[in-house]
Amino acid sequence: MGYLGNHLATVIVSIFAAILSGFYYLSAPELHFIMLLAVVITWFLAGICWVAQKSADYAHKHDHSEKKSSTNIDHKPQTVRATATNDELNSAKATFTVELNELRDTVKLKDGEIDRLKQQIASLETLVQIEALKAELANLKVLASKEKAANKK
Numbered sequence: 001m002g003y004l005g006n007h008l009a010t011v012i013v014s015i016f017a018a019i020l021s022g023f024y025y026l027s028a029p030e031l032h033f034i035m036l037l038a039v040v041i042t043w044f045l046a047g048i049c050w051v052a053q054k055s056a057d058y059a060h061k062h063d064h065s066e067k068k069s070s071t072n073i074d075h076k077p078q079t080v081r082a083t084a085t086n087d088e089l090n091s092a093k094a095t096f097t098v099e100l101n102e103l104r105d106t107v108k109l110k111d112g113e114i115d116r117l118k119q120q121i122a123s124l125e126t127l128v129q130i131e132a133l134k135a136e137l138a139n140l141k142v143l144a145s146k147e148k149a150a151n152k153k
Contacts, residue, residue: 007049010049013045013046013049014043014046017042021039021043
């Protein structure tokens, strides 16, 4: 905690404020306003340092007491021993095997559905491409007929 009880910052800022207060009386009258501002600000900082350190001391005092009280509790390790017979293990294994097989079947169904959807998407893309080609062909026919009509005139 140190010789000053962790108030070193408060002491230094207070000494600086006291020195500035003395210089206020020694300075020229033209500088009194600036010196007054400096003195007020440094004393304010000294007060803030003091309050901050008191707050930190208070917080750490209660923090350590909680830690000390919690370390006094004896922690006894608890061991749990579970024993199972071979029949219980075999029945659990059989149950898990059935559930695993059901999950595999479900995954296979989902994979089949995904493959079917991919095929449908591919066929839809093909249909869209066919429709686009039909529209382009129709546009070309219209342009060709306009060109023929323009050539006949």
